[in-house]
Amino acid sequence: MKLSRRGAALLAASALVLGGCGSTGNDAGESKSSAGGKVTVEFWNIWTTDPLKSYGAQAIKDFQAKHPNITIKSVPYENEAFKAKLTTLTQSGKAPDIFQTWGGGVLGQQVDAGLVKDLSADTGDWIGTFTDAALSAYQVEGKTYAIPDDIGMVGFWYNKALFKKAGIAEPPGTWSEFVDDVKKLKAAGVTPIALAGKDKWPGHYYWAYLSMRIGGLDALKQAGESKDFTGPAFVEAGQKLKELAALQPFQKGYLGATYGDPGGQAATMGDGKAAMELMGQWAPAVQNDAGKGLGDDLGFFPFPAVDGGKGAVTDAFGGGGGFAIGSEAPPEAIEFLKFLTESTEHRKAVATGGLLPVLKGEEDAVTDPNLSVVAKNLAGATGFQLYLDQAYPPAVGQEVNDSVAQLIAGTKTPEQVAQAITETAKSE
Amino acid sequence: MKTTRPRSLRLRGFTTILLFLLPALVLFFGLVVAPILLAFYASVFKWNGMRGLPTDFVGMANFTRVLADEVFLGDLWRGLLLIILSVAIQLPLSLGIAMLLNQKIHGRAFFRLLFFAPYVLSEAITAVLFMMILSPTDGLANYILGWFGVDPLDWFADPSTVMMSVFIVMTWKYFGFHMILYIAGRQGIPRELTEAAQIDGATGWKTFRYVTLPLLGPTIRISVFLSVIGAIQLFDLVWIITGGGPSHSSETMAVTMFQFGFKRFQVGYASAISVVMFFISLVFALFYQRYVMRRDLEGASTVLRDQR
Numbered sequence: 255m256k257l258s259r260r261g262a263a264l265l266a267a268s269a270l271v272l273g274g275c276g277s278t279g280n281d282a283g284e285s286k287s288s289a290g291g292k293v294t295v296e297f298w299n300i301w302t303t304d305p306l307k308s309y310g311a312q313a314i315k316d317f318q319a320k321h322p323n324i325t326i327k328s329v330p331y332e333n334e335a336f337k338a339k340l341t342t343l344t345q346s347g348k349a350p351d352i353f354q355t356w357g358g359g360v361l362g363q364q365v366d367a368g369l370v371k372d373l374s375a376d377t378g379d380w381i382g383t384f385t386d387a388a389l390s391a392y393q394v395e396g397k398t399y400a401i402p403d404d405i406g407m408v409g410f411w412y413n414k415a416l417f418k419k420a421g422i423a424e425p426p427g428t429w430s431e432f433v434d435d436v437k438k439l440k441a442a443g444v445t446p447i448a449l450a451g452k453d454k455w456p457g458h459y460y461w462a463y464l465s466m467r468i469g470g471l472d473a474l475k476q477a478g479e480s481k482d483f484t485g486p487a488f489v490e491a492g493q494k495l496k497e498l499a500a501l502q503p504f505q506k507g508y509l510g511a512t513y514g515d516p517g518g519q520a521a522t523m524g525d526g527k528a529a530m531e532l533m534g535q536w537a538p539a540v541q542n543d544a545g546k547g548l549g550d551d552l553g554f555f556p557f558p559a560v561d562g563g564k565g566a567v568t569d570a571f572g573g574g575g576g577f578a579i580g581s582e583a584p585p586e587a588i589e590f591l592k593f594l595t596e597s598t599e600h601r602k603a604v605a606t607g608g609l610l611p612v613l614k615g616e617e618d619a620v621t622d623p624n625l626s627v628v629a630k631n632l633a634g635a636t637g638f639q640l641y642l643d644q645a646y647p648p649a650v651g652q653e654v655n656d657s658v659a660q661l662i663a664g665t666k667t668p669e670q671v672a673q674a675i676t677e678t679a680k681s682e
Numbered sequence: 683m684k685t686t687r688p689r690s691l692r693l694r695g696f697t698t699i700l701l702f703l704l705p706a707l708v709l710f711f712g713l714v715v716a717p718i719l720l721a722f723y724a725s726v727f728k729w730n731g732m733r734g735l736p737t738d739f740v741g742m743a744n745f746t747r748v749l750a751d752e753v754f755l756g757d758l759w760r761g762l763l764l765i766i767l768s769v770a771i772q773l774p775l776s777l778g779i780a781m782l783l784n785q786k787i788h789g790r791a792f793f794r795l796l797f798f799a800p801y802v803l804s805e806a807i808t809a810v811l812f813m814m815i816l817s818p819t820d821g822l823a824n825y826i827l828g829w830f831g832v833d834p835l836d837w838f839a840d841p842s843t844v845m846m847s848v849f850i851v852m853t854w855k856y857f858g859f860h861m862i863l864y865i866a867g868r869q870g871i872p873r874e875l876t877e878a879a880q881i882d883g884a885t886g887w888k889t890f891r892y893v894t895l896p897l898l899g900p901t902i903r904i905s906v907f908l909s910v911i912g913a914i915q916l917f918d919l920v921w922i923i924t925g926g927g928p929s930h931s932s933e934t935m936a937v938t939m940f941q942f943g944f945k946r947f948q949v950g951y952a953s954a955i956s957v958v959m960f961f962i963s964l965v966f967a968l969f970y971q972r973y974v975m976r977r978d979l980e981g982a983s984t985v986l987r988d989q990r
Contacts, residue, residue, distance in 0.1 A: 452839075452927055507818025507836050508839065509927065511839070515813075647947075648946050648947045649947065660929040665930075666929075
């Protein structure tokens with residue numbers, strides 16, 4: 255899911271064009287008559303592929319059977335097309351009744367424009383059923399603007415066979431052990447890390463996680479508010495990443511590699527040509543898709559702790575998805591969200607493998623062993639940080655990606671990276 | 683009666699012309715002129731492209747930022763590099779092949795078709811094709827280089843070779859187009875002239891140098907013009923293959939503009955970049971037409987004016 259969301263710029267561009275040209279006849283805003291008994295609720299989602307496509311159809315059927323006066327009109331779009339369509343609609347000052355959101359900076363802009371309903375009053379006890387990590391992306395200044403539906407995290411996916419070949423018994427727990435393991439892998443003739451240098455966003459995970467481990471979550475939060483990224487934690491994170499890049503741990507030609515294309519990061523990993531990659535919960539699926547897949551040889555370990563750092567090894571970095579409600583939506587919209595996130599119903603969705611647990615104690619519903627590891631790590635998370643390119647305004651997020659890519663390529667120093675991000679943040 | 687009739691006729695003629703032109707004019711103003719004016723307007727604002735027209739006036743700040751930006755100055759340098767390479771390598775290559783395919787050789791229609799084919803392919807397909815051929819890990823190009831004992835190159839993945847690789851793709855894509863221009867130009871040269879030169883004892887080279895080349899002048903000048911404008915606006919190939927990377931080393935002005943406009947939502951700043959691009963193209967076009975293509979244009983316009 256993440257793959258196509260971040261996917262080819264070509265698709266994005268064509269989707270923008272198509273989105274701009276498309277008819278707006280079926281846009282939201284026609285279905286506000288809750289007085290007459292029968293209500294239609296528009297439900298904008300990204301459930302265009304299985305398993306969620308068939309799950310969604312069944313869920314809507316079940317809901318309508320329970321609430322005969324409510325009709326749920328599903329409007330599914332592929333990720334990039336969805337973003338383009340929603341942007342067009344919100345620019346004209348409207349929002350669908352229920353719509354998919356990823357939280358962060360974009361949701362913040364929609365809230366500022368008065369398009370999103372404040373759900374704090376309606377949620378009550380309901381909000382307590384979700385994990386803190388799942389909720390964090392949708393809470394702005396103490397108010398809740400969306401209900402989580404999916405959550406994941408980034409960590410190291412590694413090839414157990416290649417680790418064994420290099421004589422590494424245990425995955426590293428600290429950054430210095432990690433660097434030692436990279437050296438061991440290199441010495442054994444194994445490419446330690448697969449990285450998509452062209453896509454830039456996979457590189458920013460390293461810098462973000464290092465900053466989190468060194469400065470703690472508070473450092474990132476403070477920097478986002480004061481728009482100052484020149485603090486020692488960020489410079490040190492840059493230095494650590496620079497030292498790693500100096501070991502030349504990445505696959506040949508990584509600067510031109512994409513994430514999901516043939517020969518890209520996921521394929522390199524899936525074909526067993528590199529020992530690890532730092533990626534989100536979708537990594538195993540894409541490895542199987544773009545490469546052969548590793549099967550039982552695939553393992554997961556959280557980003558290692560940095561000695562003397564303030565951040566805990568249990569602090570997680572990632573993102574998820576949720577649903578927001580348009581400010582003019584009928585009250586029945588909330589009923590549907592309550593239905594979707596009610597424990598037995600959400601467990602069904604999780605069991606399909608399409609979504610990860612957002613409710614407390616839901617981890618055992620995960621059937622896929624790889625996703626189960628991620629879910630368990632998330633359940634024990636002591637803190638959560640949203641992807642930086644989503645948490646901050648678009649220009650700042652892109653500058654993070656861009657500057658870190660230059661740091662890895664050796665054309666920017668750690669200080670210059672901190673400086674460039676700060677400058678962009680201040681100019682926003 | 684005699685005086686009003688022609689006037690009403692003239693009026694009717696004018697109305698007819700207007701009616702025929704109107705659809706085209708409406709489209710031209712709505713889709714070409716208005717966006718250009720909007721870009722000029724937006725370029726002096728700080729604007730994220732949302733909620734109606736921009737309001738945060740910043741004066742010339744966007745332009746001072748553009749002209750101090752390392753990446754944009756790099757874009758200018760890379761654009762110049764591509765222009766020089768195109769004129770020095772790509773166009774002579776096209777000219778050579780055009781002259782070759784003007785000879786009476788077997789299957790020349792086939793070769794003309796074959797060499798023109800890349801131009802018909804879309805930019806996106808060309809880009810994806812060359813991403814595979816020039817892949818650093820399992821590309822065809824490295825495989826062939828291996829036969830000659832050459833170490834595999836990183837092509838698009840190395841800042842020092844990426845521009846060369848982009849230029850190879852550009853040449854492959856566009857040489858056929860210039861070749862067709864030259865063949866058409868060559869066929870417009872009367873055979874008597876080359877025959878006369880040969881009877882006077884001119885060698886093949888001398889015929890080419892003193893008869894063919896001067897008479898191809900107008901074609902070459904227009905082909906250089908198209909090539910330069912193409913290099914200034916280069917976008918799709920680069921965007922798909924490298925996205926401007928690694929670390930901006932293959933970025934062009936259009937790619938920078940797209941980055942800021944559609945990725946970072948700094949539409950005001952991106953508009954300023956587009957305005958600068960507009961002026962570079964305009965200044966080049968005016969100077970080139972005024973000083974280089976003056977003779978070609980004179981022939982057409984002055985003669986017509988005299989006849990009027």
